[in-house]
Amino acid sequence: MGKNFSIVCLLIFCASKNIDAQVTAQVVAPTKLPLYLVGTIILRNQSESIATIKARRQKNKRTTFREKSELLKYGKVTKIGRQDVTFLNYLTKKFEKIPLGQFDGSKKLTAKKMDKGESSFHLKREKIDSLLENLHKEVYNAGSAPVYGRQGEIVGYRITFVKKNSIWSRLGIRKDDVVKRVNGIAIDSPLRVLELLRQLKDSSLIELELQRKSHLRKIEYLIR
Template sequence: MSSKNPKNQRPPFEKWYSYLLFAFVGYCVADLAILAYRDRMLPQSAPPAHPKAPPPDNYISSGAYNSITTRNIFASSGVIPDALVDKSKGTEQKENEPVPSQLPLTLIGTLVHSNPNKSIAAIEVRGKNQVVSYSPGKDIEGMASIMKVERQKVIFRNLNSNRLEYLEMKKEGNKVAFGGSPKAGAAGGKEVQKVGDNTFAIKRADLLKYTNDLSSILMQARAVPNREPGTGAINGFRILDMQPGSIYEQLGIQRMDVIKSVDGTPVDSPAKAMELYNTLKNSPKVSIQVERNGKNETMTYNIQ
């Protein structure tokens, strides 16, 4: 009995065998070629070196400090060097002492406070016929800046020349002595005459004698601001004490009176009080509103 041969069957992927063999052979040949030429492919010398930047020079020569050492700044001895000298003039550049001022200003009076910044100087600008009160730090009509207020003297800086100058009150022959009573006049020993209830008469010559020495007048009485209850606003000045026979007593002012206004203008600051006081110079009649024992009264003064 004969048997039939099975049909020849080819293995799967047989057609790819030749391609795989060629790829393997090519890989081996490439690897052998690389091994043969590898030495020639490597660099034969080291790359060129890049020069490094030199480090910054932090050294400073001693000559750079000559301006400090020559002026003795930071010296261990603690000795303060001399002031700089203007060689062109040969004089030291330092603050000079104040000199008498030639500005068109007249010092009328000063009120020196325990706090220097609250001191006041009443100054008349000649030609304008007005008296204005200034405190330290204020400018006078663009001409000067107040530096310090002293008794009968004010020091300021001239804004044009930038130098220190001063004004002093004029020395008058008829002055009110400090700490004493004013000099008695010819009429009954008083310059102020009472001619009616709260009405007085005073000669202009006698009035000018007092207003020309305002600082002396301010020393004859002690006053404090009188404030409104609740708000604390100043509504006048209360006279706490005065010298016997002083001008205040002659004007009919009594202890504990509150001077509230002059000719209807409220007296709500020391500066305003000084300004109003100087209006007496040219006024034919002045009225002062006073609060006395809780009641308002008007004191009238006729300037003869």
């Protein structure tokens, strides 16, 4: 049984390598399907990385996908990268990629109204890189304190102050906001915050969930 199990494992390993080899050997062209890549969230465990994609004909409908998941009716996602998503097109039987949506780099930090309780910002990649490099300076432009739940657990961080015209202010953060989640991950410890900051370097989409007064809000940052 042990020998048979080893053979099965070897076959699975070879099959997965074969798929990677096919993608590498083939020149992956941009898809002609009506798909738009809003952004990607790259996590340390690649299988948990997320891509947000919408069909151009469906104006406001967005769906998130992980590797090996079905891409609507069009195919199967095989790889999620910072700038594109590769998938196997069921119709053409070829690997194709969905490039990241076009972004006008001349635009600075801008906000776009979305559904009620949501807002969207466009950010240049250099702005995020600069923020992470100068975090030791930017940290003095806003303050926060943990918010505890009934069992004594941390359920978020309350913003105690935000300096006017600071990066935090321009990112839509306000005094007394309670930041609860970043990219769907609960902010329940200082170590979690540091882990998320490291992930921001490889993400093109950041989703911030917070409580403002008695309302839950979502802020989306598209990084190009």
